[in-house]
Amino acid sequence: MGTVAALHRYPVKSMLGEALTSVRVTEEGLSGDRVFAVLDEGGAVGSAKHPRKWERLLRCRSRLTGPATARVELPDGSVLRAGSAELDARLSDLLGRRVSVSDAPPEHGTLERAVPRYDGGVPDVLRDKARVDETGDTITSGRVAPGTFFDYGRVHLVTTASLRRLRRIHPAGDFDARRFRPNLVVDVAGGPGFPEDSWPGSTLRIGEALFQVTVPTPRCVVPALGHAELPADSGIMRAVAREHRVPVLSLGRLSCLGVYLDVLEPGAVRVGDAVVIGAGG
Structure with a gap:
């Protein structure tokens, strides 16, 4: 059906991550993925889904350096250990409030999301409960998955076929897969766009690992933000909203x-591993 075109891991949530050629997948997801997050004193878990508070995290890059250790490259090029007091101080300066990097998910950590103006960017039931916070943004609040820093799923996959389809809708946009922060990019040659629409409930054999496809991935404002050399482009998510609401x-x-x-x-x-749908153990 396809092959693995790219692998990505994000040791610190909402920072830029690292491209891999191989990775060990555990029951908790890709080894080393989202093992740290930036927390503030109000109990919020740092997520660029609330850009006005956290977008600057996308100027930082995290890399795993050991089983439970990571280093963060700051916008000025300096590299510091995740969990160090110096990194916490530098990130606090960057974000304009006191924050710290932690590997311990808070029991009641809050995950905030800005409400996009386009349709389909947030469930109507949540839009009705949105509030304006101290930044002036309209946001919704939820929780990370229990005991983790994941929003929902442990592994996220996008296909090249879907990205090609969106490029036809918004030719001026750069639909680099990195905007969507996937773990797995699967090259699916030819065929219609959005082949993964038919996958929920199916299994995927990818290399040595076996996965169950659960649900489509709802998109927030993050793909429209700047990522390293990829510029901000509000048309990216407007194209998704026009073309693919499921x-x-x-x-x-x-x-x-x-x-x-x-x-x-x-x-x-x-x-390069083959991706086979419906393959069991």
């Missing part, structure tokens, strides 16, 4: 790209 659980039709996966069987995954 039902997600009981939340209605949302702007989606990609799918979330659960891990059924751990194992190694490498760039």
Whole structure:
């Protein structure tokens, strides 16, 4: 059906991550993925889904340096250890309030999301409950997945076919897969766009690992933000909203790209591995 074109891991949530050629997949997702996050004193978990508070995290890059250690490259090029007092101080200066990097998900950590102006960017039931916070943005609040820094799914996959489809809709946009912060980019040659729409409920054998496809991935404002050399482009998410709104659980039709996966069987995954749908153990 396809092959793994790229692998990405993000050791610190909402920072730029690292491209890999191979990775060990555990029951918790890609080894080393989202093992740290930036927290503020109000209990918020740093997420660029609330750009006015956290977008500057996308100017930083994190890399895993050991089983439970990571280093962060700041915008000025300096590199500091995740969890160090110096990094906490530098990030506090960058964000304009006191924050710290932690590997311990808070029991009641808040995940805030700015409400986009386009349709399908947030479930209607949440839009009705949105509030204006101290930044002046209209936001919704939720929780990270229990015991983790993940928003929902442990593994996120996008296909090259879907990205090609969106490029035809918004030719001026740069639909680099990195905007969508996937773990797995799967090259699907030819065929219609959005092939993953038919995958929920199916299994995928990728390298040594076996995955269950759960739900489409609802998109927030993050793909429209600047990522390293990729410039900000509000047209990116407007194109997704126009072209691809699909039902997600009981939340209605949302702007989606990609799918979330659960891990059924751990194992190694490498760039170039075949992706086989419906393959069991």
